[in-house]
Amino acid sequence: MNLNALVISNEILCKNNMLMRLFVPDIAAKAKPGQFLNIICSSDNKLILRRPISIMDADAEKGCVDIGYEIRGEGTMLLAEQKKGAKIDVMGPLGNGFCIDDNFSNIAIVGGGIGIYPLYFLAKSLGECNIDVFMGYQCAGKVILEDEFKTEGCNVYLSTDDGSRGHSGFITELFSKTYKPGRYDMIFVCGPEIMSRKVVLMVRSNGERSQVSLEERMGCGIGACLVCSCEVKTAEGIGRKTVCKDGPVFNGDIVFPEVD
């Protein structure tokens, strides 16, 4: 195993969610928003497959990368058990991240659940834009990064499925109330597929641009095994691209091709 990353901290962020800081200078130096790490979660290789986790923040100077993750199954559970000082095996930064244009001035960011993690690094990297962030959570107990986005000067719109914080219902509802064609130069999306699809299609139907980060189960994480295929529009009709290498971030114009 290539134990290249040192765990600097690994702490509870909110219910079932952890924030891990890694000392991994090579990756920190190269990381771009939207890229991810592919992590060996068990120290004894009990699990074969790596787990993809987005880069939530990177500090090239300090050599640190932050990840935020939810405990969902055995892999993330084992990751949560890693202690400060442990060394873990991490590949990255992998994939194509978000495209940031210096001319952006009005930006919307729409995120749901764990999809919010990579959007924080994005928001930090957007520079002097006006950013509206729409964030949907299951419940108040799972609200993450709210203050962090505010500190970055973002306008935060919040919803919870159960109404325990912010708007009661889906974040797509809140977004569609605010969104008007022409309002944003770019709309960045990351979250559950149903959410992403709704936002991307809404924007696309107005002929506007979006970038969306997709999730898919992975094998290699580097474009070799074609396990993580997703459908995209191509010149010839419907084609497939790899989420791990061509993505995870795709242009909103080409994803969800079956709908138009």
Added chain:
Amino acid sequence: MNLNALVISNEILCKNNMLMRLFVPDIAAKAKPGQFLNIICSSDNKLILRRPISIMDADAEKGCVDIGYEIRGEGTMLLAEQKKGAKIDVMGPLGNGFCIDDNFSNIAIVGGGIGIYPLYFLAKSLGECNIDVFMGYQCAGKVILEDEFKTEGCNVYLSTDDGSRGHSGFITELFSKTYKPGRYDMIFVCGPEIMSRKVVLMVRSNGERSQVSLEERMGCGIGACLVCSCEVKTAEGIGRKTVCKDGPVFNGDIVFPEVD
């Protein structure tokens, strides 16, 4: 998992050998010399099979059991990584131990390598006997329990394969120099098969009694799967018994049946 045993300490005894103290009152209360524990070594069940390790000592009052073990493969390696305070899953006490007779007065104990561990509990349990202990090791660096046996009042005879301590050569040589028919009421043996076989046959050829603890790879550890069979003499010729349940200690008269 039935995490019934608390690790009180787990320390290096000598090169590659560890001494673990467990708080496990139920087992401590019942343990007899020659019996063993069957242990889940990996906390995440990466290894399916338990590892059999002899009881080296038991203190019913304190509720403690000691085991001494050598790191040989993945299981014992994982066991060595268990920290004080950890809880582990232990079955025991298993098997039939040594038979101790109140009329014993002169006793020989012959042990080699890790086979020496269970013999310590035996020596402690023998009461007011005169005990000659013959202990063979690979090298001086692997000498274990020497002082402990002396504290119990045993006469210690030592050999190392490489001559770095005590007699240079096999412990069977030292034993055969000392042993004379009639000298001991019982000879207890535990060690590599080649050593045990030599001692048992020597004693048996003189019509004298011995008890020997055997090793065999195990499945269930409780007599159900017949994985750990060993050959023994029976009324009808050669039969098989389970090392885990009928043994690990057998009467020297019935083991190694193929030789006579």
Added chain:
Amino acid sequence: MVVNTRVNIAGVVFVNPVIAASGTYGFGREYSDYVDLNKIGGISVKGLTLQPRLGNDTPRIAETPSGILNSVGLQNPGVDAFIRDEIPYLKQFDTKIIANIAGNTVSDYIEMAEKLDCTGIDILEVNVSCPNVKKGCLAFGTTMSGVAEVTKAVRKATKKPIMIKLTPNVSDIASIALSAEAEGADAVSLINTITGMVIDVNTRRPVLANNTGGLSGPAVRPVAVRMVHEVYKSVSIPVVGMGGICSAEDAIQFILAGASAIMVGTWNFNNPRACSDVAEGIKSYMEENSISDVSKLTGELIMNGD
């Protein structure tokens, strides 16, 4: 919610669908310190032969990634000793008794079936799938004609329900199951072990004295689930599923795939309470998911793309 965990296989009613797998549970008594034998559906006893057998040389077991390889080779006291010494003991419990028989020849199977016909056993499990003996057994299990021949012969020799235990070492297990059904089998059980080998690169010898052994445990579970489903789709007799079951969740995979009952083998070595833990877990799953009758879960798998 009151849930019914009883299952009926070939007229035999088990208190729950959890059965200890042959060869891993001795004759039940060995586990009685750990498990209340009344709390598990049944026990399939160690594979019996007409004459007592000493089995293969040791080592007989090797640990492999998430599995074990065994080559016990049917060590057992013989069918007569079983009838004399073990049936009376097992009869004290509610658990059902499954006699697992393995023959070198068809007439071995017949003779054993006849001997067991008038005993207290509940089901005869006809093992045509042991990979660890030189003659017979697996040789029958790998062809449709071999399975048909043994099934037909045993069917004639006994009035007890018969369950044919199938080997996974075949190209098409569903056809093999069909040939058992055609000759009057009341049920099939699967999978037995997959033949494997582990080599010690230092000695350059196989680790097992017998060279090869049978692979079991979690490693084989996905293969076993697939095969249970294939067999379930092809036959109309009950299917008893096994292969790497450690937990209630694993067991439910098999039940959804089509098993009417399941067996726990290797995992007993890891957790001596595995059988009763799985039975308890199935009950909890039923309660949580409001399933009144466990048999209603059998085959309830929903295929993707349908």
Added chain:
Amino acid sequence: MVVNTRVNIAGVVFVNPVIAASGTYGFGREYSDYVDLNKIGGISVKGLTLQPRLGNDTPRIAETPSGILNSVGLQNPGVDAFIRDEIPYLKQFDTKIIANIAGNTVSDYIEMAEKLDCTGIDILEVNVSCPNVKKGCLAFGTTMSGVAEVTKAVRKATKKPIMIKLTPNVSDIASIALSAEAEGADAVSLINTITGMVIDVNTRRPVLANNTGGLSGPAVRPVAVRMVHEVYKSVSIPVVGMGGICSAEDAIQFILAGASAIMVGTWNFNNPRACSDVAEGIKSYMEENSISDVSKLTGELIMNGD
């Protein structure tokens, strides 16, 4: 000690016996950031079909105990794109190029073999063992006649060495290998994946969109080692072994069992440097054990009881 790690398979000389397994290594370039492709014996590229294929729906992978189940379903850009875009890239390296082809029909195999005949590939690996496509492929691989038919046809269509990739989903893999040899195969490679299924007990659906998938990884290793040994004993052409190889020690098990070279598949996902690590490890083992030539290890297994 100077050791020779070169192996010669059907006249093709590999710098060492480690080959990346088809479907796990793309077309090599994907791993070039992690591995010096000159340092591994060969690369078997993603299974090719006559026309580009999109493969199956996702999810296409599930993790199982010490294994994975995949159902990629031969997504690939088609043989023409491979010839145009990938061969020139791979030709820059010392590593040998193995083109893995899978057909729906015999004429698919013939056409692909003809197209590849005049290219820079070194060996044609004829995949009659992919469990994840509805038509062809595995259907050929499970019978002697199917394998014979495909082998014969491909043999006629190309002068390149041909290696038939065998499926473990059969009763008797040695006979299948023999039928490939009889029709002119220069080598056989095994094992492809074992068909399996994993069920999500909450949704009651198979985890894979394709319902079933192929099991690979350490879980299958004992089965693969056994099969390599069976095939080695029955054929006289070289055997390329694979199935769960993670380390040099694993590789040497296969070599002792009879493999002339080995392939590493699933473990590349865990350790992107697996292929070169295994190659390095084999060299160290040879040095430590004073083995001058790796090919001298092939089949050097000593059976117990002989």
